[in-house]
Amino acid sequence: MQTAQRIIVNYQRKRFLISAIVALVTLSLTLGIRFISQRSLNQERIHEAATQAVATLDKILLPLEDSREETMRLVGLPCAEVQPLIRKKAAILQTVRSIALVKSGILYCSSIFGARDIPVNQLQPALPASEARLLLSTDQSLLRGSPIMLQWYPVSADGEDGVMESINIELLSSLILSPRAPLISALSLTLGDRHYIEGLGVVDRLADDQDHPLYRLASANFPFTINVSTPGATALALRDLPSQLPLALILSTLLAWIAWLATAGRMSFTWEINLGIAAREFEVFCQPLLNTRNNECTGVEILLRWNNPRQGWISPDVFIPIAEDHNLIIPLTRYVINETVRNLAVFPPDHHFHIGINVAASHLRRGLLLKDLNRYWFDTNPIQQLVVELTERDALDDIDYRLVRELHRKGIKLAIDDFGTGNSSLSWLEKLRPDVLKIDKAFTGAIGTDAVNSTVTDIIIALGQRLNIELVAEGVETEQQATYLRQHNVLLLQGYLYARPMPLAEFPLWLAQRTPLPVRHNHPSGPIMPLR
Template sequence: MLKPSLMRSPEGLIVLLAALLPLVVIAGLCWRTANLELERQLDAAADTAVADADRLIGDIVTGLHEREGLVGTDCTPATIEQLDHLTYESPLVRSAGLFDGKGQLYCTSRGAFRADISTAAGSTRRGGLVMRVGRAIVTNRTSLIVQLRRDDEAGIGAVADLALFDQLATPLSFEGAGAVSVVLGEATPLRTAGRPIESMAKHPFCVSRRSHKFDVAATVTVPRAMVWSLFRRELALFGAAGVMLSAMLAWLALRGIANRQSLTRGLRAALRRRQFEVHYHPVIDIQNDRCVGAEALIRWRHPDRGLIRPDLFIPVAEETGLIIPITRWLMNRVRDDFEGVDLPRDFHIAINLAPVQFKDRTIVDDIRAIFSGRNLSPAMLVLEATERFPIDDAGRKVIDALRTMGPGIALDDFGTGHSGLAYLQKFHGDYLKIDKTFVQTIGTDAVTRTVVDSIINLARELDMEIIAEGVETVTQLKYLRQRGVPYAQGFLFAQPLPFAEFENFRRTHPSPCAHHLKAEEAPREEVPA
């Protein structure tokens, strides 16, 4: 059961984050979807507005192209009739006319007419503005004059009504909230519709599109509040899923914290009730085929859950500080196991230390109090630190204090972290343990073998003894022996053993390596067909 103060603890923060994360993610996705949806709608509206302008202007241009044969002809009744027929084909066209190479109108759909084309828009009582669009378009505030000409030669043109353009275009209002503006060139308006932009809030949402046929651009603008409207719609659709996911993650976080708290209480109870065991993983001198020591490994035999794997409880023990009393118990047990045992002078026991144990002198005092004057002396210990061990002033002082008592110092799991030459030079260890992930690929991957060789060479340059972990095949053993690696441990020799079994192994199997090599090299019997 969780404590009431959970929400004021780091664990409570984890639960809170687990609960909020899905909601934040769902809200972010809904906001992104709302923006994309609004942008899509505005794109479609702008494309439609441009397409309408292209269609209406294109109809005029097409009609003029169909009558280009009239250019340069006399202003006969037949010519006037064909020009007048253009005003029926396009509802925008008010009149059409022919002009000569000097820019003079000489024939229109209303009859013979002579005027300068640059002032042709004067019939609408306003001056004209010429803009290049395909061939050319002359426009003013109320009229649109489309001209077809060939490099200032004689041509044909038509006058269209902008007011009709605005009426014939497809209405786009966005439910009365948005505005559409279609302009010719830089600023000549062809159409405006919808809500005035000035009435919208600051920083409205807008999208612009430009025609690929004519010098026409359309801009669609809506208030920024429309994004919030779409966001609320998306949130209504997906918010329930976010709430369910949030509840699930919060429940998983609470369950994990509850398990962690239960594991922490179980570790404390295991210390009181002596539920821990020590198993010894033999270390073999593979050059001389002798068992020269072992690595002492902690095991937790839970009364209900059975044997719990170290990787499940050691991280919790390190984070809660329980690793210190657990290691102290392990060292006392190792001392008692080997008390009175006749041990070779070069025999050693390796004990794993956590990074937190290098922060003060507690481990130094514990080793001195537990092993001084005992059968298993401090000099027969090898203290293993992982690459997570911090090389700082406190850690350096702890190592120096340990060295004065005689234990060797080993760097465990080398190659799995971020250690480099600089780290090893600062570490000043006596042993370098090659991680099993590299050893187990010997014989299968040339690149990995190169890594193993590099580690071996690096250890020799730094005058460190090498211990290969995870040796499981004779091929791996041969490879390591050929490269002069002195020590190894792995299932090829034995798995971690209780003390009595380890002692039996040490006494009755003085040459396990030779035994395995002979078994591998023995000739196979042929099986009769």
């Protein structure tokens, strides 16, 4: 079982642990949220940059697509007739460097040079082609070696006739492919198996840089892809994380301090007892009393046990004194009375069967006990005999003796529990007029071993018999003790020799079998103290 000191230390540890956990969780959540937020923002910016580049290039190519039918109708017409038209169209489109008309594989008219007679595949080996094509290449006419984007529209089924439009990609690269450090280190354009990189021109392959992976976004209108080279949204968010540390530390320290203050009141044993009462964590046990004259069970003493789900089994020696010191013993006693009344059916319906309930002296002040008994006990008209066992831990001199007389008038027996160990006085025997004296187990255990305590036991026995007060010996554990007590006419015995404390639900089975129950493995193995 837990000890008071261990429980207090556990509460202090829990309080420190809770505050530390709050601090760590706050620090982790703050940094985590900032990291996730920054990473999402980086991803949005990367996607936005790629989307903007795709949209810009789409806007350049869509006018060419829209006017291609008009231009394709010019193929085959004399160059002198159509050259002003295609020159005007190139000027209007602005981004188009030149427009060339091809007939039977021969480039015969250019918006820049006018009439020509050059095989188109001599200028662009990939042309002519039977399907429309968009490709990256280099200029072989005006600015030799400069990168261009070519748009080819075939007119004939064999692809020998068509329109070739050259777009000056270098003029557009600063608009659509400019990097935005540190988020974006480079942008590139991919068409087929060729790529354009600002500053490098048209290349056959992109460099494989593991530190700057590519984010690719394809156009929905044309067969090109924008590649964004970036350190990565995650890497950039991690790089930015240390700048968020001061804010996270401030928040974690503040919430840890709040948690420390908040647990000051809750991390206390009195709060634990109140929680135990509210959550019905306490369990009511009973220990039988035997009349050794006829070996019959004549009653039980009601005991309180606490299997705290947070601390484990807590001894009554721990929680009862604390409850008494913090004015919680009366709520605990009410709990015991209420639970006993709810389970009266487990006891024999006999007027001579005694049910003993421990009551602190403070409960007898201002008529509190009588009010509680009227509410819980008398209201159910129980058959069994109630015995109020008054503990001597509290001073007995401020008891309302009128209440004692009223209890006697109502047929309730009064017992002094653990007689001889507390604040007892012989004069109180006259004032209280108890019906029962319960010999404390310390004196019972001294029988045959301790000469001084054994003598005190004899004196208590003689006193009880002299005053015609019924005697009950607690803590009987050996046959030697039982024999000695019987020889001295103490016939009501209670202890492990006959039965250990047991849950109320097990009492009918024990009574039917009349054999001591074995030690329950899920209950404490040490001595179990009553509520006193």
